[in-house]
Amino acid sequence: MSVGLTGCGSKTDDTPGAAGTGGSAGASCVDTSGDSIKIGFLNSLSGTMAISEQTVRDSLDMAADEINAAGGVLGKKLTVVAEDGASEPTVFAEKAEKLITSDCVAAVFGGWTSSSRKAMLPVFEGHDSLLFYPVQYEGLEASKNIFYTGATTNQQIIPAMDYLKEQGKKKVFLVGSDYVFPRTANKEIIAYAKANGIEIVGEEYAPLGHTDFATIVNKLKGSGADAVFNTLNGDSNVAFFKEYKNAGMSADAMPVVSVSIAEEEVGGIGVDNVEGQLTAWNYYQTVDSPANKKFVADFKAKYGDDRVTSDPMEAAYTSLYLWKGMVEKAKSFAVPDIQAAAGGVSFEAPEGTVTVNGDNHHIAKTALIGKIAADGLIYTEWSSDGPIEPDPFLKGYDWAAGLS
Template structure:
């Protein structure tokens, strides 16, 4: 998972350095202590224990896979500490000790499905890495499909880090679905899309809608392989706003002109800003004070305005469907007219009743 996780650390570093340069938080300079979860949930839990109990940190920012988050959750609840989890995920969870600043299901997966339906897609093939986020995401996709008259032509999973997709891609090609719904993550994406292209499948013949392909992954896979494919996120480097132009320029100045920004990086960066704003409203670094002050905290982030829902600790997000360009950047082809309120348990969707994480 390093291709996706290491760049998130860079975004958090940028936020902390900017906050310190502008005077810190409540007059205090922030000290960043970093630990490597090594793509292994048990190690994430061990490192969280260290950060909380040995380093006595004010808050933790990190985690990527849902498996890592679920491994850390009891650590934070037992210690009554705070984790800011900045990645999109499958929903169906809420904890007073976690702030979820990435998209939940109704801010990423459902907009992707709505878009495909509007484009006339009547059948899907589901593919994912074999852990909780892809499996739960696809359970939601299947429930949506049943309620909306979309046929599921097949469903396959592969272990994290897998590089052999020949059998799966052959099955996808033989199934003849209108589109592929892709929740493969990390290094496996390179092998999947190379096999996909080598098999003769194209965005024109069978487009892939990906939940985990951002600008950093496009660089790893290759724009020539991905051009024309679709993604569902809340942020792209190409978002046209003064806040984002400054974020991109600052990031490139700090880490290199050849670097790109992506949704997981932006939501991790925004998480630090939300924590700062909440601490300043509370006038305190204490966890109970932050929990009490969180509702309604809003920052004008690079993706747009983001507000904390105090009841479920998720945030409002603007949904964006993007298409990969030949230059390796992702360009919005649709976006929600306003930020979408988080609905992690899909209470507003009767067809989702009975789905569990």
């Protein structure tokens, strides 16, 4: 939508997500006259998600400091307006509204759960502002007002299935938490399996916060599976892996591929319980690249030697640099200009080179299957042939027709 040079808060046009980028002026009330520019960080610093989102905030802070130390964006220093999403989707929506209309930030970085993103989406579309979302998610979404810097399904889940297929796994057992991401992901996995001659020998969901996995592990034991695909979330992973190990199963005979266990979580589950198990992400602390060596060293220098870096943290760090790249390419902080310039912007990220897809606002990234080692870090076991183009609606996969 096109918005004139209107004053702060005077905008009444709330049509969500209308197409067209006619106007050349900035959206709403962003002030670009001074020698600084405001951006918003919106992460949960309280509530159940604080454990994870605090780490994302830390890496965003680091990226902002780095950019400011290097002279800012288009000669303007970044001024960060920080807000707490409090692990509540409604709070995310309110705070996003506040950041856009009363703080007048040029872009917002944050969100973690899909429900927080879904709650913020209408706010960003309504005000034609920008959100950079740093976490892998279930796909099937592409808003022109959101840039998705985490993986979509074809950059994480499908490569993980490709890997299992390559390893000759024929019978896969699905276990996940009972909410939107695991159920959506499993729908895609089942369609993939059908098309690729893999049998799904079980599909089990545990309520969020479930603590007793004896029955699910019994079912798993009796299923004859040769691999497990795990979309459990949070604490349930601990109970699941302890049960799995104590029931006498091993990663050699029946590996578990997890999509929500990163370096940060391994310590809490206990390395003993997950050693040798597989994970699917796009970044590990152990990625061997100059950009990553610098990222890890800087992060440890800033926050302490005992800290680890993980995929969502790296995606958040990268998102700030991608926004900088888009602004510099557009030579403007205005949303329509950034949207027009976004396609093709790339960044030498710690995970490798990433490039923004101008059509769906996701980024091309390399899929990495990793193995958890005794030192608590994850080492790349397999990687896709170069960056995978994002395909949030799985249009490029015949078997995916009929999903979504």
